[in-house]
Amino acid sequence: MQEEQRVNSQLIDKEKIAIVACAGMDKVLGSVVRASAFKIVEKLRPNETVLVCIAPLVANVKPYSELIKKNQVITIDGCAERCATKIVVKSGAKISGRVFAPQSAQKYNLKPNTASDIGPEGERLAEKIAEETALLVDKLCGK
């Protein structure tokens, strides 16, 4: 419960850019996107970004749905269904930037292993996606 309270207090930060990532269970790129989201928020741009869990947006959990309406949002999608983007749009928020993992996989010619173990190429792809997203964050921050 304390951890949940910590997360809720983080979500009140109006200055941070919300990262909404796909994290789908049944495709390997879902796992890669999830890993990249942690890299952005915890390592590359911890002071500028906040990770917004995708499911509470549909379950209408208040701090989450309110945050994406007030803050700038970057979505990271793992497949052509583009669920992160769709869910953010349905939640009534505007998207300031989008990253599409299959395009990055093709661009860098990296093939992740499986959804359970993304493997070394999956890790490298997660890093590349995180770097691309970090550049978007910088742009939105006016850097």
Add this chain to the structure above:
Amino acid sequence: MTLAKDKVGIISCSGEDLTEGTISRVATRLVLEKLRPDETVTICLPLFLAGSEDERAFARVFPTIAVDGCSKKCAETGTMKFSGKPIATIVVSEIMKKYPQLKVKSKERLSAEEMKTVMKVAEEIATKVDEVLCKKSKE
């Protein structure tokens, strides 16, 4: 996703906010790949929530188990909203209370010690799958 008889759909939260989301995700994959590979399928929660009619139709016809990381129960809430009440809900944070000696801190790569907690959760999911299928076969 292939529709088949005697399958249980596992809808896992996989939330990025808390370590329990990672536990939900990894435990669900253990059930799908190792513990009950022939009896279970996963339903991609973002796809389900974004509006995939295939995923929602499956959850309307077949029994589902929601695996939620925390008390927000997003997987259960989402399933109820779009397809119907899951036949069972497993809340990882509740299971972890039963094993205070097992700690999990990572949200990415879990250590061997952390995997012990994940295995406990996976075993509870597998037991629930068995209960559901046993009930179904008696009907």
